[in-house]
Amino acid sequence: MGKPTVLVTRRIPQDGLDLLASHFEVDLNADDHPYSPEELRQRAAGKDAIMTLLTDKVDAALLGAAPSLKIVANVAVGYDNIDLEAARRHNVHVSNTPGVLTDATADLAFTLLLAAARRICEGDRYIRAGEWKGWQIMGFHGGDIAGRTLGIAGFGRIGQAVARRATGFGMHIIYTDAQRAATNAEDAVGARFVDKETLLAQSDYLSLHVPYLPSTHHYIGAPELAAMKKTAYLVNTSRGAVVDEAALASALREGQIRGAGLDVFEREPQVVPELLGLDNVTMTPHIASATDETRAKMSLMAAENVIAVLSGNPPLNPVT
């Protein structure tokens, strides 16, 4: 009997590929373009495992076309690209990559917070455009950080890591979540548990760390933006559709909130055109986990999940 075969849907860091290749036949999409649903179905047929990215939609049609599949190992902590119910029906394990990207993602969230508050990208564009004619006392005022309140929606690993960074900057922390966190997690950063309404009303900066679920679709929409302070900033490094992007664009244009930092978008790689024309939004192209070490660890973790399942064990990082 030949080795089991694993489909890797896009080029990933070599660490994970080498580990997979030492155990299995690897079918790698070396082109690094996302497969169309049809291509993905064709390539997945006959495979024992697939390593997917968040750009791959894993649905009932795909799972039905790949009856020998035993695991879908997502190289991401988020898994909203995977139909978990269909995977369960097809007896296919699903795994993700929690933990290894916590610090990189929290770093980027805090970077966006600072960049939005201090108008970093706007200043950079201004200099490059040759518009800077000299120092002005009234130019480029931004928002203070020290002494301000950071609201965190979703106080899991990443939310707590953002809170740790914020304490170093002298911020006060409030958070909301489906459940109140353990006392030691709150005490570590002096965080206060509040309801969503209070979070919106009291945050000077609001950072989103909720997973994307039907219940978090447009978690921040027009009514929530209207409930925020006019001086507040919104930061999103979770999933784009957690925010109603069109409503956000109009809130930013109308001065309903002061600014935003976004790493994720509702219809990536498209961004609503109104946002592109606004100076009070700082944007990055979904790069929160994009550091050499983090992406290498993600690829290794996904490969380890494949190895576990194809050796007859449960996945190390199961998603249920």
Ligand code: DGY
């Ligand atoms: C994730 O892992 O879910 C991020 O969005 C990409 O690293």
